[in-house]
Amino acid sequence: MHRETSPPILTVKDLTVAFGPMERPARAVAGLNLTLQPGEILGIAGESGSGKSTLCNAIIRTLPRSARVGGEVRYDGRQLLALSEREMRGLRGSEISMVLQNPMTSLDPLFTIGNQVDEVLRERRRQGQSNDQVTAIGLLRRVHLTAPELRLRQYPHQLSGGMRQRVLTAMATAATPRLLIADEPTTALDASIQDEILLLFREIRDRAGTAIIIVTHDLSAIRRLSDRIIVMYAGRLVEEGPTATVFSAPRHPYTRALLDSLPQVEGDTVTLKAIPGQVPNLAELPHGCAFADRCPVAIARCRTEDPTEMQLGLRHRAFCWLADTAS
Amino acid sequence: MTEAPVIEARSLGKTFILPRGGLFEARRSVIAVEDVSFSVSRGTTFGIVGESGSGKSTVAKMLLKLERPTSGTLWAEGQDIFAQTAAQERAYRRMVQTVFQDPYGALSPRMRAGRIIAEPMRAQGTDRATAKAKVAQLLEIVGMQPEAASRYPHEFSGGQRQRIAIARALSVDPRLLVLDEPVSALDVSVRAQVLSLLQEMQARLGLTYIFIGHDLAVVRYLSESVGVMYFGRLVEIGTARQVLRRPAHPYTQRLVALAAAKAPLGAARLQGELPNPLNPPSGCLFRTRCSYADALCAAKRPELREASPDQRVACHHHEAIAAGNKAETGPLLQPA
Amino acid sequence: MTRVAALNASSWWSLRLRWRRRTGRPRLPVLSMALCILLIFAAVAGGAIAPFAPDEPDFTAILAPPFWMEGGSTMHLLGTDQLGRDMLSRLIGGARVSLLTAGAAVLVAGTIGVALGLIAGYLGGLVEAAIMRVVDAFLALPFILMALAFVSALGTGIGNIILVMILTNWARYARLVRSEVVSIKKRDFVLLARVAGVRPMAIALRHVLPNAMTSILVLAVLDIGRAIILESSLSFLGLGIQPPDVSWGLALAEGRTYMSVAWWLTVWPGVAIVLGVMSFNLVGDWLRASFDPRGVL
Numbered sequence: 002m003h004r005e006t007s008p009p010i011l012t013v014k015d016l017t018v019a020f021g022p023m024e025r026p027a028r029a030v031a032g033l034n035l036t037l038q039p040g041e042i043l044g045i046a047g048e049s050g051s052g053k054s055t056l057c058n059a060i061i062r063t064l065p066r067s068a069r070v071g072g073e074v075r076y077d078g079r080q081l082l083a084l085s086e087r088e089m090r091g092l093r094g095s096e097i098s099m100v101l102q103n104p105m106t107s108l109d110p111l112f113t114i115g116n117q118v119d120e121v122l123r124e125r126r127r128q129g130q131s132n133d134q135v136t137a138i139g140l141l142r143r144v145h146l147t148a149p150e151l152r153l154r155q156y157p158h159q160l161s162g163g164m165r166q167r168v169l170t171a172m173a174t175a176a177t178p179r180l181l182i183a184d185e186p187t188t189a190l191d192a193s194i195q196d197e198i199l200l201l202f203r204e205i206r207d208r209a210g211t212a213i214i215i216v217t218h219d220l221s222a223i224r225r226l227s228d229r230i231i232v233m234y235a236g237r238l239v240e241e242g243p244t245a246t247v248f249s250a251p252r253h254p255y256t257r258a259l260l261d262s263l264p265q266v267e268g269d270t271v272t273l274k275a276i277p278g279q280v281p282n283l284a285e286l287p288h289g290c291a292f293a294d295r296c297p298v299a300i301a302r303c304r305t306e307d308p309t310e311m312q313l314g315l316r317h318r319a320f321c322w323l324a325d326t327a328s
Numbered sequence: 329m330t331e332a333p334v335i336e337a338r339s340l341g342k343t344f345i346l347p348r349g350g351l352f353e354a355r356r357s358v359i360a361v362e363d364v365s366f367s368v369s370r371g372t373t374f375g376i377v378g379e380s381g382s383g384k385s386t387v388a389k390m391l392l393k394l395e396r397p398t399s400g401t402l403w404a405e406g407q408d409i410f411a412q413t414a415a416q417e418r419a420y421r422r423m424v425q426t427v428f429q430d431p432y433g434a435l436s437p438r439m440r441a442g443r444i445i446a447e448p449m450r451a452q453g454t455d456r457a458t459a460k461a462k463v464a465q466l467l468e469i470v471g472m473q474p475e476a477a478s479r480y481p482h483e484f485s486g487g488q489r490q491r492i493a494i495a496r497a498l499s500v501d502p503r504l505l506v507l508d509e510p511v512s513a514l515d516v517s518v519r520a521q522v523l524s525l526l527q528e529m530q531a532r533l534g535l536t537y538i539f540i541g542h543d544l545a546v547v548r549y550l551s552e553s554v555g556v557m558y559f560g561r562l563v564e565i566g567t568a569r570q571v572l573r574r575p576a577h578p579y580t581q582r583l584v585a586l587a588a589a590k591a592p593l594g595a596a597r598l599q600g601e602l603p604n605p606l607n608p609p610s611g612c613l614f615r616t617r618c619s620y621a622d623a624l625c626a627a628k629r630p631e632l633r634e635a636s637p638d639q640r641v642a643c644h645h646h647e648a649i650a651a652g653n654k655a656e657t658g659p660l661l662q663p664a
Numbered sequence: 665m666t667r668v669a670a671l672n673a674s675s676w677w678s679l680r681l682r683w684r685r686r687t688g689r690p691r692l693p694v695l696s697m698a699l700c701i702l703l704i705f706a707a708v709a710g711g712a713i714a715p716f717a718p719d720e721p722d723f724t725a726i727l728a729p730p731f732w733m734e735g736g737s738t739m740h741l742l743g744t745d746q747l748g749r750d751m752l753s754r755l756i757g758g759a760r761v762s763l764l765t766a767g768a769a770v771l772v773a774g775t776i777g778v779a780l781g782l783i784a785g786y787l788g789g790l791v792e793a794a795i796m797r798v799v800d801a802f803l804a805l806p807f808i809l810m811a812l813a814f815v816s817a818l819g820t821g822i823g824n825i826i827l828v829m830i831l832t833n834w835a836r837y838a839r840l841v842r843s844e845v846v847s848i849k850k851r852d853f854v855l856l857a858r859v860a861g862v863r864p865m866a867i868a869l870r871h872v873l874p875n876a877m878t879s880i881l882v883l884a885v886l887d888i889g890r891a892i893i894l895e896s897s898l899s900f901l902g903l904g905i906q907p908p909d910v911s912w913g914l915a916l917a918e919g920r921t922y923m924s925v926a927w928w929l930t931v932w933p934g935v936a937i938v939l940g941v942m943s944f945n946l947v948g949d950w951l952r953a954s955f956d957p958r959g960v961l
Binding site for chain 2: 048049147161162163164191192193196197199200203218220221224225226258259262263264266269271273274275276279280
């Protein structure tokens with residue numbers, strides 16, 4: 002457990018990201034805290050509109066200019082929100098890297114794979130973060146792309162979605178980043194290829210000790226890849242804990258409902274339980290817990306008072322008035 | 329069971345001719361679907377499982393008469409749908425409707441929801457007032473407010489759009505719904521809502537579904553019988569219970585293992601990519617990724633044959649694999 | 665379709681688009697917009713706002729310079745030509761002729777091109793092949809040669825100029841609309857309309873055309889600038905508008921002889937052409953960037 006003792010590579014303190022008018026702001030992320038140890042894989046689960054992508058963009062500072070950001074993001078002791086755009090550029094792509102959801106549009110259709118991988122390598126070399134031994138072919142081999150010599154000469158449209166995601170992962174990890182953020186990296190891919198990409202992430206962590214944040218609405222990907230999970234709802238963190246604990250004994254009603262909405266196969270019958278209602282409008286959140294309106298166990302207090310953090314065990318916490326009495 | 333099946337495919341095939349690569353190159357063709365046969369009886373769901381490139385969406389397009397098969401026939405309630413008169417075609421358009429995967433692309437961005445839902449009815453000659461009344465009723469059925477009719481698609485969330493798409497599909501009282509990955513683009517909780525809506529509709533209206541998907545648990549939730557497609561061919565077909573619990577084909581076995589909820593990452597892997605459609609492997613199409621492949625698989629293409637009373641499978645070795653005494657001799661890669 | 669278009673785009677375009685993406689949505693060219701509106705107003709209101717009739721000579725003020733120069737007067741703000749005709753009035757009259765020709769040509773060429781492009785793209789097959797070969801042939805026609813041939817066969821005149829411009833321009837609309845239709849008709853909502861049993865004609869008009877409309881509009885605005893240049897070039901060469909009618913190109917040609925003694929005869933029409941064309945191009949460019957981030961046009 003050396004990871005527990007070393008200083009965290011990333012600390013997010015009371016992070017808030019607001020959009021829209023000042024008097025009626027929509028808080029896409031509201032007062033969020035988290036820490037990440039070197040070499041740890043953290044899964045962030047949530048539905049569209051839960052703020053999970055906004056959180057990532059806030060960390061690497063790629064939010065649109067209209068966003069109002071408050072709080073603290075500390076990477077390796079440095080306050081990222083206070084860095085100049087130039088210093089931030091130096092970090093992005095070298096120490097902090099990102100893999101995006103859509104492998105179809107993340108590569109420039111006008112250039113060959115070789116052109117694009119070389120461009121990244123040249124940039125890394127210029128910054129002295131990579132030596133001449135690292136070649137484009139070597140990079141592609143590292144992500145287990147078949148026939149890398151051929152791929153270098155091909156254009157993006159000639160590659161399948163899985164191959165493109167491998168190329169993007171190769172480019173993102175060319176400089177051995179210390180923090181890799183993957184936003185829905187497997188959503189557009191077939192199940193068999195999803196697993197291969199997830200395995201690739203784990204391999205990168207094992208090889209280089211890279212800390213990884215994987216953001217996805219695919220709970221099974223998080224269950225199988227990440228060490229720890231954060232569940233977000235309406236811009237708030239609702240539950241955090243070790244992956245195995247949260248999946249086997251979820252304490253927040255939303256986490257439970259989310260897991261129940263997956264089809265459960267038992268013998269010959271398949272059951273699933275839908276969550277009634279809809280994700281609330283962030284600009285018109287009622288008082289109290291954001292999930293109260295859809296919650297099967299909500300009590301009067303849930304509608305008047307924001308739930309406070311409830312410590313439930315080693316690094317397991319939930320924001321629910323009933324978390325300690327649950328199930 | 330004397331009634332004709334709602335839909336029956338007989339040796340369905342579709343070959344696409346590609347445009348010439350260069351002035352002097354020969355035209356090349358790609359087999360998207362080959363020799364696919366199945367039949368679906370009233371009130372049941374037939375699931376088609378496969379990865380991208382498996383040809384499952386091409387089958388859907390042929391069912392909807394958006395593509396013409398290049399071989400084989402499709403029969404709906406005893407009628408060949410590609411040999412219909414204009415009147416029969418109109419009747420078929422009322423009988424079959426569809427819901428697509430992408431809730432953003434399926435609704436015309438410049439039309440209000442009410443008009444989108446009413447379009448099939450109007451095309452079938454329903455008058456405006458009747459159509460309008462029915463739109464309100466349909467919106468209620470799919471769990472939306474009647475006011476939604478006057479709003480534009482971009483004002484709705486993905487799940488709401490998919491509900492609108494379902495309302496539209498139901499508007500002409502179809503007997504068959506072709507559902508092409510209807511929940512793949514939705515969030516988990518919304519997915520569950522739409523799936524239970526679909527199940528409720530089926531029970532209430534006696535609909536027949538053809539459900540195309542890649543998520544085995546989802547397919548199993550709705551389907552009585554299932555066909556597994558790989559690279560344009562059915563490799564296994566039978567009752568959902570049998571195929572998805574005791575799969576006989578090595579490909580299905582891998583898919584089922586991958587989908588197992590409790591399996592750790594990397595426990596089941598399906599290595600390699602789909603073969604190049606311009607240069608398909610000889611013999612069994614799965615041999616380039618199958619760990620059991622041997623010389624027989626490269627020499628001869630396996631036909632579908634009975635593996636159990638409710639299950640047919642296209643694999644030379646399924647008995648030996650089931651018995652656990654087939655050596656892992658594959659995969660057999662193509663000569664480059 | 666998108667991919668093919670992207671591959672065909674020159675790298676210059678992709679650079680420009682990338683720059684645009686970084687800077688976000690391009691700003692509305694307020695000045696150009698105002699100028700376009702002013703020109704259209706001048707063309708419509710014409711005689712009502714001009715101080716004189718464009719062909720009314722003032723023999724007391726022949727070759728009068730603009731008002732701020734010595735010998736100029738505020739009666740003729742921009743000076744007069746060799747017959748004492750007021751330059752400002754001539755520019756306004758020229759705007760009328762230039763914009764009318766350009767507008768009429770674009771409207772008719774657009775309508776023909778859109779209709780044929782829609783038919784070609786939607787029906788496909790032999791019809792498409794036939795229409796597109798004709799389009800290719802028309803796109804290959806050199807404009808000036810066509811104009812020469814027409815003028816020598818039919819004589820000069822505004823009607824003939826418009827005809828030449830229609831003949832050389834409609835094919836561009838047909839090509840644009842066809843490529844738009846080919847990509848729109850593959851979209852889900854069009855397939856769903858077919859499944860619903862909507863008639864092909866209704867699909868083309870209700871689903872396909874409205875979604876292609878923005879690109880058509882952009883091309884049309886850009887084309888007005890182009891048409892102004894074409895008309896001016898023709899008139900300058902003596903193949904277009906004939907005196908006593910007035911157009912910018914014609915005024916430019918007439919003033920050429922006096923360039924050494926009266927620069928204003930050539931500079932004003934020249935400035936009018938440049939500003940007019942530039943304004944329409946900038947507005948068109950802005951429309952394109954706002955509606956068509958892929959840069960397919």
